[in-house]
Amino acid sequence: MRIVVVTDHAHINGGLAKVAIDSAKGFARRGHRVDYFAAVGPVEPGLAEAGVTVTLLDQPDVLSTSSLARFGAQWLWNGAAEQGLARLLAACDPAETIVHVHGWAKALSPSIGRALKKAGLPVVHTLHEYYLACPNGGFYDYGAARNCDYTAMSGGCIAHNCDSRGYHRKLMRVGRHALMRYGSGLYDTARHLITISKLQREVVAPYMPKDAAFYEVGNPIDVTDHGPKGEHRPGDFVFVGRLSAEKGPRYFAQAAELAGVTPVFVGDGPERAALEREFPRATFLGWKDPAGVREALRAARALVFPSVWYEGQPLTVYESLALGTPVIVSDICAGREAVVDGETGFWFRCADAHSLAGAIARLKDDDLARRMSDAAYARYWADPLTLDRHLDALAAVYEKVRADWRKAPSLAAHAEALL
Structure with missing residues (x-):
């Protein structure tokens, strides 16, 4: 199996990137061909050591950019990401490939949807957050410091400033979300969705395509078994x-x-x-x-x-x-x-x-x-959440997604025609 991992960062800067990187390394060590496509470096050294092929655009994100104006254009529509991903996917054999999208909202932008849709390959998304459903990615009202009461992209949502930086930023998020959903093709690829908790599925399901399939796969936890504490005096x-x-x-x-x-x-x-x-x-x-x-x-x-x-x-x-x-x-x-x-x-x-x-x-x-x-x-x-258990669960999801893809002749024929 060839696994193409798509996400914003090629280094560990949080839980999302760590899960993407650890799973990529794990599948490579199991003998699969793994490509890692990301916008922002540096590259985690362990990827190459595990045999993962990395495609890095070497772009900034909002925290590393030297020009917010230039980054704004990238944030809205990252043309280099669309073109780079399209080239990578065009070289993939549809009969053996799965594309796994972990994150796109910090640097890659909705533009990757066009490349994904054109390639016609089987795609699965892990919902580490809520950007496919909510403009600010969290169903959270930063001004009120509580969960949001509005239906995402409703009139009330659009009129209400929930952004931490101001209403102008909220309107930018609304515009990008509309582009993601209706103009990029990214939302159309969200037919197979991995959620990492039951609550997450409950929250996002009303916003996803009616024919979407959900799979719950918990993230691996990097922790060593030190044994029970025993009579250790409880601390703070x-x-x-x-x-x-x-x-x-x-x-x-x-x-x-x-x-x-x-x-x-x-x-x-x-x-x-x-x-x-x-x-x-x-x-x-x-x-x-x-x-x-x-x-x-x-x-x-x-x-x-x-x-x-x-x-x-x-x-x-x-x-x-x-x-x-x-x-x-x-x-x-x-x-x-x-x-x-x-x-x-x-x-x-x-x-x-x-x-x-x-x-x-x-x-x-x-x-x-x-x-x-x-x-x-x-x-x-x-019942520990080990990396091996995580990889086994992902492999099972990949096989289900690939089986579903094979049942759709139009997609398969389209993909094969592109090669």
Whole structure:
């Protein structure tokens, strides 16, 4: 099988890129021919070491561009991405190829849809976020700091400013979303969709083509089995992640104050300065490398995950459970699916500091914290989210997608005519 991985970044800058890169390397090591097509470098060295062929456009994204005006044109319609992907796909044998799109919204743009549609190859999308359904990619109202109440692309949606940078940016997002859906062909390729949580499927299904097929494949979790904590003394309540409004750090700080504990924040972001002023007793450790994050999670009494938006599959929640640390999680986000309420942690009402404080107060009990720690560890490792398990699930999806493609003679004939 030839697997063409399409995504914005060729290096690990977050969970999406890590999953794309790890799966590409994993399939190459299993003997498949793997191409990795991306806009933004540098290239993760492990790709070449695993035998993956990388096509890099060497373009910027919004964080690395030297000219927002020039990048705006790329963000709207990346002609180089369309042409480069078209050349790559034209060299692929339709009888053996699958195209897997992980991400396009940060640099590649909707233009890749034209190349995908012209090639006529079987395509599967992993929905790491919500850009195929929502103009801002998250069904989140940044101005109100809560989930959005509007139907995406409805009149109310278009008229409402949910963007973090202003209404002009919202209108740009609306325009690009309309182009993605009606003018690029990208939406037309979204017939086979991998979701990474049940909640994600519930959220996006009303916006996807009626004949779309959904497959749930959890992301792999890069964590080592260190064994149960045993009689380890429970530590602090810890938040890990970006200190931004949608992640809910303020609710954690407020709840910790109500519960009489010291909140510990691992991470950084735009909310940090205000939180430090408002909550001087809180501890802020800043960003840590992956090993430092795992050390902080292993030592914690509980991870507090107060996100106020849907999320996709928050990997920190699973990593915490694997390390034997219970999780207190918002009931609106997909992280709740990993937590058995009352056994491996607690759910609390989203954006409700008093509800969160109640859960924190319960876990101040050392014996309960130890029991939940043992349960979290045992439940995770009874069915761990390993890379091999992830690859097996993806391979099964690929075969289903390819079988469906073979049943559509017009597509197959079109693809073969292009070769």
